[in-house]
Amino acid sequence: MTAQTLFDKALAVGRPPTIKKLFPHSRALLVSGKVIDQALRRKGKAMTMAANGRNYLVIRGALQAAQRANAALIIEIAKSESTYCPVNFWNLARLVDAACNELGITIPVAVHADHYGLKSPEDVAAAKIEIPTLFDAGITSIAIDASHMPDDRNLLANLELNPFVPSWAGLETEVGEIKGAEGxxxxxxAGFLIKGLNAHDIFPNWIALNNGSAHGIEASGEGIQVDLTARIHEHLKPYGVAGAQHGTSGNSSERLRAIASQTNTTKANVATALQMVSWGVEVNDYGNALMNEDGSFRKVADAGVTAEVWDKMVALAEKNGWRGGNFKKLNLPIDNWLLAQPREIRDRMSKRVEEFVYQMLVSVFNAGDTAPLAMELLADAGSYDIGTTAERLEDPADWTHEKIVEKAQLLDSDKGPQGDFDD
Structure with missing residues (x-):
């Protein structure tokens, strides 16, 4: 089967019904997160990027990189990012679909709602209304993040919200807030959460841990703890769940290669680094933005935004007291400034993201040539819903509401200080 034939077959059967309804004439292969996860598992010792599209130019660059790498890809945005970025849960799929059609992108892409955060049981009622609207808007995968709550409340929230997630969609759950070396x-x-879901025939594609990762632009603590991650993944192996690695910024390529090769991780979130790369900020191998002695960022000449726009960005940040990681709050107010730049400037912003993402996909994540594997899964299934490789192992009678609360009391779980929803 030729590459074109495989793509045409996957396109014919692989787009979920919500995507077909939204984009009836599209040739963008927007697929369930399940497809991406299983493609990376099929290759083995590989994970792909979940690129946080904080602006449209980041989305374009990530898509072009994946096309070059022939890699399956995830484009995502977190719930909190929707408060300070022009991209949100309800327009992300439209932006991705438009870019794919314009650029001739033929690799499969999942559109992921990351960190759908619930801070208390009272948030569940609103989530039951909101989550279906995300899928109506083209989301094909979601992370239910109730990790800020105690373990029993986390599990119970996941159970209560699962009926509102389509059975064909990708699903991520989270057991540890992202906060570095604490908690x-x-x-x-991790076993408590996954076993409790398994007892109720819920089989997540990914579990996110607090394995030492930290969000943002600064390296902190020891970084990702590969051995801890591997031990947890090995324990969960019978339950068919892979790992989602959050907070990759601040970790060297060597450590990220170890995560790909030594654990069962198939999804790696990258956010802050892509934002900074698109703007033209100098970053190191860790994805951290480099700073001058006075704490200001180093802007690369003839890269990213124009010097005039950069000066306006810096002035706006200073006016609002935004320094370091809080530079992310610039995303929403400056979006018109970015899009109003000449085409050659916008193109160089996307191109810089493309080069960064391409190197990560091919040289670090081992995600190259996973696009055909994803398309083969769809073609073989003859459907957008490829099912799950997991099965129920736990007895539902052992995981009733009352027994979940009892079991949680026996856990020696130190959540540490409050964590972070961002990547």
């Missing part, structure tokens, strides 16, 4: 996840608390 690290354990085999026991």
């Amino acid at each position: 690290l996840s354990t085999v026991e608390d």
